[in-house]
Amino acid sequence: MTQASLLDWTEGAEGIVWQQCSACGHGWYFRRTFCPKCGAGSPEARQASGAGTVHAITRVMRAPSEALRPYAPYNIVLVDLGEGLRVMAHADDGVAIGDRVTAAFVTFGDRIVPRFSKG
Amino acid sequence: MSWITGVGLTPFGKHPGRSTLDLMSEAATGALADAHLERRQIDGLLTGYSTTFPHLMLSTLFAEHFGIVPSYAHAIQLGGATGFGMVMLAHHLVEAGLAENVLVVAGENRLTGQSRDSAVQTLAQVGHPVYEVPLGATIPAYYGLVASRYMHEYGTTEQDFAALAVLMRSHAVRHPGAQFREPITEADVLASKPVASPLKLLDCCPVSDGGAAFVVSRHRTSDHGVRIVGTAQAHTHQHVSAAPSLTSFGAADSSRAAMKAAGVALADVDYAAIYDSFTITVTILLEEIGLAPRGAAGRMARDGHFSKTGKVPLNLHGGLLSYGHCGVGGAMAHLVEMHLQLTGRAGDRQAGSPKLALLHGDGGVLSSHVSLVAERVQ
Numbered sequence: 500m501t502q503a504s505l506l507d508w509t510e511g512a513e514g515i516v517w518q519q520c521s522a523c524g525h526g527w528y529f530r531r532t533f534c535p536k537c538g539a540g541s542p543e544a545r546q547a548s549g550a551g552t553v554h555a556i557t558r559v560m561r562a563p564s565e566a567l568r569p570y571a572p573y574n575i576v577l578v579d580l581g582e583g584l585r586v587m588a589h590a591d592d593g594v595a596i597g598d599r600v601t602a603a604f605v606t607f608g609d610r611i612v613p614r615f616s617k618g
Numbered sequence: 619m620s621w622i623t624g625v626g627l628t629p630f631g632k633h634p635g636r637s638t639l640d641l642m643s644e645a646a647t648g649a650l651a652d653a654h655l656e657r658r659q660i661d662g663l664l665t666g667y668s669t670t671f672p673h674l675m676l677s678t679l680f681a682e683h684f685g686i687v688p689s690y691a692h693a694i695q696l697g698g699a700t701g702f703g704m705v706m707l708a709h710h711l712v713e714a715g716l717a718e719n720v721l722v723v724a725g726e727n728r729l730t731g732q733s734r735d736s737a738v739q740t741l742a743q744v745g746h747p748v749y750e751v752p753l754g755a756t757i758p759a760y761y762g763l764v765a766s767r768y769m770h771e772y773g774t775t776e777q778d779f780a781a782l783a784v785l786m787r788s789h790a791v792r793h794p795g796a797q798f799r800e801p802i803t804e805a806d807v808l809a810s811k812p813v814a815s816p817l818k819l820l821d822c823c824p825v826s827d828g829g830a831a832f833v834v835s836r837h838r839t840s841d842h843g844v845r846i847v848g849t850a851q852a853h854t855h856q857h858v859s860a861a862p863s864l865t866s867f868g869a870a871d872s873s874r875a876a877m878k879a880a881g882v883a884l885a886d887v888d889y890a891a892i893y894d895s896f897t898i899t900v901t902i903l904l905e906e907i908g909l910a911p912r913g914a915a916g917r918m919a920r921d922g923h924f925s926k927t928g929k930v931p932l933n934l935h936g937g938l939l940s941y942g943h944c945g946v947g948g949a950m951a952h953l954v955e956m957h958l959q960l961t962g963r964a965g966d967r968q969a970g971s972p973k974l975a976l977l978h979g980d981g982g983v984l985s986s987h988v989s990l991v992a993e994r995v996q
Contacts, residue, residue: 509748528859529749555770555864557762558815559754563738567754575759575814577767577859587750587859596770612753 505546508613513604515547515613517584528584549602551580553594553615567608576600578615589614620709622844622992623719623835624653627954629795630828630942634730638671639683641725641829645947646684649831654840655719657684660833662717663691664708666700666724666946669740670731680723690717697744697981698893699851700724701830701950702988706849708834709990718836724946725829737825744982746857758822758896760858760983762814765898767864769816772905776816778916779897780807783820783939785919786894789926790936792967797826797942807897821897826942830950832957842961848880848991858983867984869906873976876989882974884908889959889972890930891952893979894937903978904932931969934959949979953990960994 506514519526520534520542533540555577562571576590578600589612594600600615626648628641642665650657663686665677673679677691690711696703701724708720728737738756745751745760768774784804790796802820810819833839834846852868852875855861877883890909894900904910909930910918918924924932935941935955938948956975958964977990 509752529746529857555763555767556815557759557766557817558812559756559759559762560812560814561738561756562754563742563756564735564754570754573754575753575755575763577763577864585859587746587753587755589753596766607754608752610752 505544508604508611511611513611515549515586515602516544517547517582518542518544526582526584528586545582547580547582551578551600553590553596553598553600554579554585556590556594556596570607576615586613588612591616593617620712620846621835621838622832622846622957623839623842624649624651624655624833625954625957626652626831627795627951628725628829630826630944630951631797632730633727633827636727636827638668638726639680641727641827642680642723642831643684645725645829645831646721646723649721649723649833652840652842653719653833653835655833657686660686660719660721661689662708662711662720663688664704664720664722665693666704667693667695668726669945670727686721696986696988698895698949699979699981699986699988700946701953702977702979702990703851705832705834705846705953705990706851706988709846709849712834712836719839720834721831722834723831724950726945726947727827728945729825729827731827746859750857750859756814758814758817761896761898762817763858764864764902764984765816768898768902771865772913774901774913774916776808777804779816779821779901780804781916781919782894782897782900783807785924786933786937786939789934789967790940793935793941796936796940797824798940817896817898823895823938823943826944826948828942828944828947830947830954832950832953842957843995844957844960844992845995846990847993848876848878848882850875850879850989852987853985856982856985861983865902866906867902868987869903869978869980870908872987873907873978873989876991877976880991882991886974887930887976889956889969889975890924890932891956891975891977892932893949894933894939895943897939899980899984900937902984903980907978926967926969931959931972934964934967934969953977956992960992
């Protein structure tokens with residue numbers, strides 16, 4: 500689990516958390532109890548700044564479920580964060596590959612998700 | 619070395635009222651007949667999985683149902699790469715002397731056996747359950763992300779993608795078992811309903827019912843002289859968020875290793891069977907493997923390079939995009955068509971007399987790669 504002081508959207512709080520290995524320094528996004536590169540345990544959880552660059556973007560016209568249908572269309576992006584890791588999130592209309600973006604958090608279905616805006 | 623001694627394939631599309639086991643049985647019956655083998659001669663069995671019929675032990679369930687008593691059996695799961703993964707395993711099983719005749723079989727009523735939302739949601743689970751699926755991401759969205767980056771890197775256009783959809787449809791027109799046989803144009807693809815940009819409906823394969831099967835044997839059992847001479851895999855990631863690159867996914871490593879094992883070069887290949895779940899999928903695979911230069915697959919498709927009379931005919935049954943996609947059996951249809959082409963049995967789809975085929979399957983979001991090299995022997 501994430502440290503209590505950190506805000507993690509996957510646990511309902513407005514923030515993005517990543518992990519870093521205290522042994523080899525490798526950083527990653529999907530949380531684990533060990534470093535996927537060197538295997539060391541007890542990785543450090545870190546709060547991302549929320550600033551990054553858009554690597555890829557798609558506009559989803561058909562949502563996968565009835566509950567999410569009212570939100571369509573919506574934009575899904577892969578953003579390379581300044582900390583050196585890639586995250587999937589939502590984005591404002593008009594965002595394009597290469598844009599510098601910053602994360603905010605919006606309601607989507609029964610949860611909050613990160614949504615990136617230019618600037 | 620192993621022989622593909624028989625192939626079986628059902629039409630793809632709607633088979634209302636027919637179950638996973640029904641479709642597997644029909645395909646298996648066809649493959650055994652084609653291989654001139656009886657049930658009692660099958661001592662190995664490999665199956666995949668069925669999303670409409672989840673079962674802990676699909677292989678032995680099928681063995682009991684179909685009436686075979688194998689000395690080696692299990693199911694494997696590699697998404698869209700499962701079919702070729704099973705062939706790779708069957709090849710090594712017979713080479714190792716563990717089995718004489720391995721039946722590889724798949725089938726699923728993926729279209730009529732569940733609701734469309736159910737199919738979309740099941741397939742979306744190849745995404746990460748915590749970090750991707752809650753964003754409302756779908757399979758077309760994952761591939762849409764990849765396509766956007768690919769266009770950015772190589773200047774590929776939506777019209778280039780459309781050329782691959784048109785190519786697959788032009789092949790399916792000649793196959794009575796294909797799900798979609800009405801000719802289409804690039805304009806039709808571009809005007810089709812947006813799904814997840816830049817992908818539109820006709821850039822995406824359909825969901826289908828169907829089944830496919832082969833027998834991989836230690837010795838030749840029929841006149842069909844097709845043998846497997848090289849196999850390889852590569853797996854660089856599972857989730858698109860974790861992919862090391864959105865332009866190189868492991869297909870080059872996998873295909874090079876398979877060709878090295880076979881002792882052949884890309885220039886020797888005169889038939890290609892390449893996974894085409896979306897137009898972007900087959901575009902990337904062709905270009906990463908080297909069957910087309912980066913950015914050129916669409917133009918080459920348009921120019922006839924991958925057509926029946928072209929230099930490297932591709933998926934002459936119509937591929938996933940037009941023959942259809944029933945899950946594990948989807949890409950297995952590519953191998954069935956390759957077999958018909960190498961044995962000169964493809965009727966009005968026959969492309970001269972190809973003798974060396976490269977097959978490539980991928981599962982997940984360009985995550986799992988399996989390459990096979992097959993050659994014709996008189």
